[in-house]
Amino acid sequence: MRILTVNAGSSSLKLRVLESDERVSLAADLPAESGRVPAAAIAQALGAARGIGAVGHRVVHGGTAFTRAVRIEGDVERRLAALTDLAPLHQPISLAMLAAVRAALPGVPEVACFDTAFHADLPPEAATYALPREWLERWAVRRYCFHGLSHAYASRRAAQMLGRTPAVLRVVVAHLGAGASLAAVANGRSHDTTMGFTPLEGLVMATRSGSVDPGLVLWLETHAGLSPAELTDALEHRSGLLALAGVADMREVTARAARGDEAAGAALDVYVHRLAASVAAMAAAVRGLDALVFTGGVGEGSAVVRARTAERLGFLGLALDEARNQAGGEDRDVSADAASVRTLVIAAREDLEIARQTREALAG
Numbered sequence: 001m002r003i004l005t006v007n008a009g010s011s012s013l014k015l016r017v018l019e020s021d022e023r024v025s026l027a028a029d030l031p032a033e034s035g036r037v038p039a040a041a042i043a044q045a046l047g048a049a050r051g052i053g054a055v056g057h058r059v060v061h062g063g064t065a066f067t068r069a070v071r072i073e074g075d076v077e078r079r080l081a082a083l084t085d086l087a088p089l090h091q092p093i094s095l096a097m098l099a100a101v102r103a104a105l106p107g108v109p110e111v112a113c114f115d116t117a118f119h120a121d122l123p124p125e126a127a128t129y130a131l132p133r134e135w136l137e138r139w140a141v142r143r144y145c146f147h148g149l150s151h152a153y154a155s156r157r158a159a160q161m162l163g164r165t166p167a168v169l170r171v172v173v174a175h176l177g178a179g180a181s182l183a184a185v186a187n188g189r190s191h192d193t194t195m196g197f198t199p200l201e202g203l204v205m206a207t208r209s210g211s212v213d214p215g216l217v218l219w220l221e222t223h224a225g226l227s228p229a230e231l232t233d234a235l236e237h238r239s240g241l242l243a244l245a246g247v248a249d250m251r252e253v254t255a256r257a258a259r260g261d262e263a264a265g266a267a268l269d270v271y272v273h274r275l276a277a278s279v280a281a282m283a284a285a286v287r288g289l290d291a292l293v294f295t296g297g298v299g300e301g302s303a304v305v306r307a308r309t310a311e312r313l314g315f316l317g318l319a320l321d322e323a324r325n326q327a328g329g330e331d332r333d334v335s336a337d338a339a340s341v342r343t344l345v346i347a348a349r350e351d352l353e354i355a356r357q358t359r360e361a362l363a364g
Contacts, residue, residue: 001053001362004046004105005354008058008097009090013038016351017049024351037096039103046104055101055110056358058149058350060090062114064140069117069357072098072110080112086144087198089236111358118148119183119190126192126285143196147175151183151190153353154295154346161331161344162291170290172282174275175348176305177296178206178248182275184282192285194278200235203278204271206248209239241267250298250305272305276312289316291342300345306334310343317341 194202244267256264
């Protein structure tokens with residue numbers, strides 16, 4: 001079956017047509033500035049597409065109701081809209097994409113594939129916040145976690161590369177892009193991850209703060225007089241690398257740091273410190289580590305981030321080969337020969353995971 005995959009982010013839209021042999025026969029990357037869906041550009045991009053048998057949509061949030069990919073029919077779209085409060089930056093874009101693609105490809109079956117689904121059966125000890133019981137029950141407060149499509153694909157691809165079955169492999173996947181998260185995967189299942197109720201929790205990101213003391217947020221609201229809207233804007237859009245280095249792009253951060261820019265150097269230190277400490281915590285969640293996977297724009301593109309992270313994690317058995325780490329190319333092992341834990345660089349292919357889940361949902 002020829003499948004169109006739709007991966008809508010807050011600032012970009014990726015369309016891919018995958019053949020049954022997983023070959024990409026059409027690719028279009030479109031801007032989605034300020035969260036606006038470019039309906040005319042979508043129609044133009046898909047005008048040359050023929051014989052599409054199904055559409056798979058990346059949907060950021062499935063809540064507790066959607067724990068696997070589902071065909072979009074009946075009241076599914078209404079139930080997805082009801083989750084907007086949990087993902088106000090992303091869910092509206094996903095819903096608008098459903099309408100735009102449906103207009104371009106009327107009558108083609110559609111499937112929703114969820115970033116939260118891979119983490120839906122997270123162990124209770126990893127999913128639960130130590131908050132009042134009535135909060136947990138009344139508002140379904142829990143760690144929903146995100147980037148599941150990327151983590152699912154990368155962990156499975158790691159097993160293929162190492163000639164191991166997922167059932168006997170303990171992997172930490174580092175999805176490092178503008179948004180960033182880790183996932184601890186064992187037996188092919190997510191056991192812990194760094195994002196939580198929202199994508200703000202966890203690692204330092206391009207413009208997001210990552211984890212901060214909630215007491216600090218309360219202090220800023222009560223003593224500094226910042227409104228919830230001001231706090232949201234700052235934590236989501238004016239923090240992270242942008243706040244520390246003055247630029248959100250890791251390529252520019254590392255370039256400036258190499259030239260002796262103190263702010264960029266400090267930002268890189270903070271980023272790597274949080275990243276390495278969190279990898280160690282993820283390894284603890286699965287009681288050991290067989291492989292660390294770097295994926296996403298920063299994970300794939302920054303030899304500096306990989307080298308500095310691995311150096312801090314030498315006590316776990318990581319060691320990189322400098323030449324392999326500096327070399328380009330897609331999926332590869334950059335470990336030193338003697339390393340007991342393998343370090344892999346794997347291209348982010350959410351499109352393949354979306355296509356796989358779409359086929360399964362339609363077949364089942």
